[in-house]
Amino acid sequence: MRRSIGLTAYRSLIRQRKLSYFEPSCPRPEGELIWIHAAEAGENRPIDDLAFQILQIRGHCNVLVTTPYDPTQILINNDTILDIIPGEHPLETDAFIKHWRPDVVIWAWGGLRPNLIQSAAESGAHMMLIDAAEDGFESRIDRWLPEIPKYSLAKFKTVMARSEKAKLRLIKLGCNQEKIILTNPLSPFGHILEAADSDLNDFTHAVTGRPVWLAMQVTHLEAGTILAAHSQALMIAHRLLVILHPSNLKATQDILTQAKKAGLRVICWSSGNLPDENTQVLIADTTEDLGLWLRLAPVSFLGGSLYSGEDSCDPYMAAAHGTAIIYGPHTGRNVEAYTNLVNAGAARIVNDSATLADAVIQMIAPDQAAQMAVSGWDFATEGIENIEKIIGYIDAELSANNDGQTD
Numbered sequence: 533m534r535r536s537i538g539l540t541a542y543r544s545l546i547r548q549r550k551l552s553y554f555e556p557s558c559p560r561p562e563g564e565l566i567w568i569h570a571a572e573a574g575e576n577r578p579i580d581d582l583a584f585q586i587l588q589i590r591g592h593c594n595v596l597v598t599t600p601y602d603p604t605q606i607l608i609n610n611d612t613i614l615d616i617i618p619g620e621h622p623l624e625t626d627a628f629i630k631h632w633r634p635d636v637v638i639w640a641w642g643g644l645r646p647n648l649i650q651s652a653a654e655s656g657a658h659m660m661l662i663d664a665a666e667d668g669f670e671s672r673i674d675r676w677l678p679e680i681p682k683y684s685l686a687k688f689k690t691v692m693a694r695s696e697k698a699k700l701r702l703i704k705l706g707c708n709q710e711k712i713i714l715t716n717p718l719s720p721f722g723h724i725l726e727a728a729d730s731d732l733n734d735f736t737h738a739v740t741g742r743p744v745w746l747a748m749q750v751t752h753l754e755a756g757t758i759l760a761a762h763s764q765a766l767m768i769a770h771r772l773l774v775i776l777h778p779s780n781l782k783a784t785q786d787i788l789t790q791a792k793k794a795g796l797r798v799i800c801w802s803s804g805n806l807p808d809e810n811t812q813v814l815i816a817d818t819t820e821d822l823g824l825w826l827r828l829a830p831v832s833f834l835g836g837s838l839y840s841g842e843d844s845c846d847p848y849m850a851a852a853h854g855t856a857i858i859y860g861p862h863t864g865r866n867v868e869a870y871t872n873l874v875n876a877g878a879a880r881i882v883n884d885s886a887t888l889a890d891a892v893i894q895m896i897a898p899d900q901a902a903q904m905a906v907s908g909w910d911f912a913t914e915g916i917e918n919i920e921k922i923i924g925y926i927d928a929e930l931s932a933n934n935d936g937q938t939d
Contacts, residue, residue: 642668722852725823
C-alpha cells in the first residue's frame with residue numbers, strides 16, 4: 533500500500549517535536565523475540581498470561597512486553613522482558629525496533645501508534661493485532677484522519693476482534709474484512725503446576741475416605757489462625773486433615789511448634805512419611821509440590837489475604853487445579869480476580885479462625901466442593917482457547933520463517 537498523504541503529514545508533524553532518545557531496559561537476548569504491546573489500561577493480567585504461555589510452549593524464545601502506562605504495574609512473570617514504549621518520533625521508533633528486532637509483533641486492543649507500527653512492519657516482523665476492541669480506536673487520529681488507521685491496520689497480517697461491534701469498527705476504518713477473525717475477549721487463565729503421579733497416587737491412597745483441605749502459601753501471621761480454625765473444625769469433622777503450606781519455609785519449625793502446643797498431631801512432608809489415620813496436620817515444607825497439594829485438596833484457603841501488607845495468592849492458578857477457594861479480606865492487586873471468582877460461585881471470603889472453620893466444614897461436603905470447583909475451573913480456564921489460537925499463529929509463522937532460512 534502506498535503511504536497516504538495523511539500519514540506523510542503526521543510523520544512530518546511528529547518530526548518537529550522534541551526528540552527523546554530511546555534507552556532500552558536491557559540488551560536484546562539471543563534467539564527469537566516476540567514483542568507484545570499491551571495498549572489497554574488496566575488489562576495487564578491476560579497479557580501476562582499470554583506471555584507466560586508463550587514461554588511455556590516455545591521455551592527457547594524471548595518475550596518482550598511494553599505498555600504506554602506505568603510498566604511496573606504489569607503482572608510480569610520473571611522470564612518476561614519489560615520495557616517502556618518509545619515516543620512516536622520516527623528516530624525513536626526506528627531505534628526501538630533496531631534494538632529489539634522482534635520476529636513477531638502482537639499488538640493488543642487498539643491505541644495504534646502509526647510510526648511505531650510502520651517501523652516494525654518495515655523490519656519484516658510478523659504483525660498481529662489481537663483482542664481489538666470497539667473503543668480501541670477512538671483517538672483523535674482515528675476520528676479525524678481515518679486514512680492513518682487504515683494504513684496502520686494494513687500492516688497487520690492477522691487481526692482478531694473481541695466482538696462483532698469491534699469487527700464492524702475495524703471494517704469502517706478500512707481493515708480488510710477477510711482477515712478479521714472474531715474471538716472472545718482475551719481473559720486471564722490459571723497456570724497449571726506439575727505434580728508427580730507417584731506422589732499423587734501414594735498420598736491419595738494414604739488419605740482415602742478422609743476430608744482434606746489445603747492452606748496455601750500461609751504467612752507467619754496466618755499460621756496461628758489456620759491452626760485455630762482447624763482445631764475448631766476437628767470438633768465436627770474428627771478425621772479432617774489440613775495440608776499447611778508456608779509461604780516461607782524458614783517458618784516451618786515455628787509452625788511445627790505451634791501445632792504441637794495446640795495438641796495437634798503433625799508431620800512434615802520433608803520427613804518422607806505419609807500421613808496416617810492419626811495425622812491432623814501435614815506441613816508441606818518443600819518448594820516444588822504445590823501442584824500436588826492443589827490437586828489433592830477439594831477446598832483451599834489462599835494465604836496472604838487475612839492480614840494487610842502481604843501478597844495474596846493468585847486465585848486463578850488455584851481455581852485451574854479444581855479446588856474451591858476460601859480467602860481473607862486483603863487481596864491487594866488480585867482483588868478483581870477474587871471478585872470474579874466470587875461472582876462465579878467459586879470462592880468465599882472469611883475474616884478470622886471462626887469464619888474459616890465454618891467455611892471449611894460447609895465447603896468440604898463433596899457436592900458443595902465439587903460445584904464450586906467446577907465453577908472456578910470453568911472461569912480460570914476460559915481464556916486458554918484464545919491464547920492457544922494466538923500461539924498457533926505464532927508457531928506457524930516462525931516455523932515458516934525457519935523453513936525458509938533452511939532452504
